[in-house]
Amino acid sequence: MTHFKVYREDRWPHMFCPGCGIGTTMSCFQRAFVNQGIDLDKTAFVSGIGCSSRVSGYVYADSLHTTHGRGLAYATGLKLANRDLDVFVFTGDGDLGAIGGNHFIQACRRNMDLFVICVNNNNFGMTGGQASSTTLHGYTTSTTPGGNPEYPFDLARLAAAAGANYVARYTSAHPKQLIRVMEEGMNRKGFRFIEAWVACPVYFGRYNKLKTPVEHLEWLKENSVHIEQMKADGRTSEDDIDLHVAGKITVGVIRDAERKSYIESIEGDD
Amino acid sequence: MMGEELFLQGNRAVVEGALYAGCNFYAGYPICPSTEILEIMSTRMPETGGTLIQMEDELSSIAAVIGASWGGAKSMTATSGPGFSLMQENIGYAVITETPCVIVDVQRGGPSTGQPTLPAHGDIMQARWGTHGSHSIIALAPSNIKECYELTVEAFNLSEQFRTPVIILSDGELAHMRERIEITDMPIVNREQFPEGKVSFPVDPNEEGVSPFPTFGRGHRTHVTGLSHTIVGYPSEDTEVQGKLIDRIIGKIENNKDTICKYEIINPDAKHLLVAYGIPARSAKDVVLNREDFGLFRPLTVWPFPSKAFIRATEDVKSVLVVEMNEGQLFREVERHACRAGVENVGLCSKLDGEMPTPQDILESHADMEVDQ
Amino acid sequence: MKLIKREYCKGCQICVWVCPKTVYDEGSEFSDMGYLVPTVERYDDCIDHNRIKKGLKQACELCILSCPDQAIRDDLYGDE
Known part of the structure; x- marks a missing residue:
């Protein structure tokens, strides 16, 4: 366990609220990162604005904390300018799905060489809990x-499409699976x-009878169904984007393809 | 290259200037009348070993340009009025994070969609104050094709030297006009970088207020944020931190005006002074060349305004007439300085319809001022 | 020994909930930040502790991974 080789420990305790799932996602990320033996000196983190975007300031690597929704566009420029860098983007549902929605689908379409972690807490946490584009019906x-x-x-399905x-996709109640x-x-x-x-208690x-972190985690766990189980049950994708009416959170690997990446495409065969 | 003669349109001259300056990253989105810059770049960039990406909008174009600059590239984007408006938030990000980059605004008639293919100078104030918050900015205005080339090189040099975004204020007329130009050797400035390895103070300003650039991927492990930040690079809500940061960011431009500002003066002893920049300056020049009683002050650096030089130029002048293709955006700046210099007669020759002001228009505006000849 | 760093803990009690062997209790003392810091009560039951005693690699670590505040360390693994 080498937590604090990856973090800026001089900034601890971090700013996230008690029980916030961003911290859990960050722990899972650092474990995956360390397991893969990626060099911090050849890594850059980019983020937009929001709670989850503050993660870039806690990681001990070159990090760019940018404007609201534009993290992916900054990351695109950075990656293209220095292709040796591994560029990771931390973002949230508001940053990625609302204000940055176009950059998100366009970066997916280009198959840009980026690794993006979206911490989805179903609301705008930084500004005090307003509805976001992933707030459930x-x-x-x-x-x-x-x-x-x-x-x-x-x-996740938007990205795949x-x-x-x-x-x-997984939840902060599934740390092992997230790492995998x-x-x-x-x-x-x-x-x-x-x-x-993630839990945003x-x-x-607070507004949805999930006041404690534990209640929120239990809710996430109970409402998650693995994609293979979903298929076995004969449910379609329309059933599970809407938790309130019928569905569940589909977890698991939604898409695993081998389309040429943007950089592979522009660099060609030479 | 030196001594080579080229016959170029303004947009191509900007591209060639950028490449001469070492530009190796371009991100853009098509918009009239700047589109040729993106088109020409899309063949020239691969030829010169750089990277070009056509982004989904102007917001992401400027964002990619700033991101690329942190990756060590000399980066640029070009746009026109509506796109320039979209870029404003991220230009502010480049200002507070002190990111070198160049933005070409090929101005067109507005507001809104306005006149997509006709020239105007409606973005002079937008260049200065478009992004929110207290800041200073460098903006250059070419008047001919040679300057489209040279001021682009200059823009890169200034952005590298002062770690700041630099704006080139071209327009629809210059963009598509063609002239013969001769390429001359120009110095190239590259940003000062930290030596490789960890840096304890990523914000470490020199006497000019400019800090070396902690390029990503060199082991600096810098945190860069658009929030008000300490010299360690961490976000801070401290009022003293914010005060010092903003003072320095403004100061590094305002205190170095002598280095930054470029201007041209013709007939310095004339009684009447014309002030013009960009394409209308050509008409103003025509007046000055035919009338000994008229002089011309032409700022190539619109922002920061060359105050000292202008005040010197107004000595013993009876009137000042500003020629602009807007409702008087630089006029107020000129009037302010003219008042300080004791000149009371300050007039405006303004054209808002997409046509260039002619020498005749300028003389008529001068006559309307009813100054003592 | 598992340690909860009192300066980092925000008392969310996720460790108490997540541990399959109920190693943690919710605690009774408040930290300087005013949070109720859980305590390690039944360390002998800890899965990883028992695995490491047998010379195996740790396999659970649910508390360490789930802790949103990076407050849980285990000195057996060379944490400070």
Whole structure:
């Protein structure tokens, strides 16, 4: 266990709320990262704005904490300018699915050589728990006091449909599985996308009867179904993007393809 | 290259200038009248070993340009009015993170979609104050094709020297006009970098207020943030930290105006002074060449405004007339300085319809001022 | 011995919930930040502890991974 070789320990304790799943996702990431033996000096972290985007400031490597939603665009430029760098992007559901939605699908479409971790807490945590593009239908937030009338994005399926090479989803109640898919993703090329549903007991949980971190984690665990199980049950993808009505959170590897990455395409055979 | 003669349109001259300066990353999105820059770059970049990417919009173009700069590239994007508006937030990010990069704004008529293929100078104030918060910026305005080339080289040099975004204010007329130019040797400036390895203070300013650049991938392990940050690079809410940071970022430009500012003065002893930049300066020059009583002050550096030189140029001047293709965006800056110099007659010759002001328009505006000849 | 770094712990109690061997109790003392810090009560039951005693690699680590605050260390693995 070498936690703090990867982190900037002078910044601990970090700013995340008690029980926040971002910390868990970060721990899983560092474990996968250490297991894969990636060189911190040849790694860069890029993030946008939001709680999860603050992770870039806690990782002891070159890190770019940028503007809201644009992390992927910054990362694209950085990766193309220095192709020896492993570029990791930490982002959240608001950053990636709402304000940065276009950059997200376009980067997937290009199959840009980036590793992206989206910490999905189903709301805008940094600004105090407003509805985001992944807030579940009918769930309460500070801007949907009567329940969310909109339907959420299924970010993992969106990434897969847009052409990302590797897409997987788990929750912060599945740390072992998260590490496994992260490690698998690190061995793929092109756009790698890991969506981690996490507990946000302080905002999302407070409005939705999941006040304690443990309650929130139990809710995540109970509502997760592995994609293979889903298929065995004969359910379609439409069933599971909407937790409130019928579905569950599909977890597992959503897509594992071998399409040429952007850099492979521009570099050609030479 | 030196002594080589080329017959180029403005947009191509910008590309060739950028490549001469060492530009090796370009990200852009098509928009009239800047599109040729993206098109020409898409063949020239691979030829010169650089990287080009056509992004999904202007927001991501400027973001990729800034990201590439942190990867060690000399990077550039080009756009026009509406796209320039979209870029503003990230230009502010380049300012606070002190990222060298060049943004070419080929101005067109506005507001909104306006006149996509006609020239205007409606973005002078947008270049200065478009992004939010207290800051300073460098913006250069070419008047001919040779300057499109040379000011692009200059823009890269200034952005590297002062670690700041630099804006080139071209326009629809210059973009598509063709002139013969002769290529001359120009110095190339490259950003000062930290030696490889860990840096304890990624923000370590010299006397000019500029810190070496901790390029990513060299083992510095720097944290870069758009939040107000300490010299260690960490976010801080401390008011003193913010005060010092902003003072320095503004100061490194405002205190180095003597190095940064470029201008041209013709007929310095004339009674009446014309102030013009960009394409209308050509009409102003025509007036000055035919009338001994008219002089011209032409800022090549629009921002920061060359105050000292301008105030010197107004000595014993009876009137100042600003010629602009907007409603008087630089006029207020000129008027402010003219007042300080004691010149009371300050007028504006303004064209807002997409046509260039002619020498006749300038003389008529001068006559309207009813100054004592 | 498993250690909970009091300066980092925010008292979320996830370790208490996640441990399959109920090694942790919720604790009774508040840290300087004002959080209730769990305590390590039944370390002999810890899966990893028993594996390491047998010369095997640790395999559980659910508490260490789940802790959102990176507050749990295990000195057996060379943590400080």
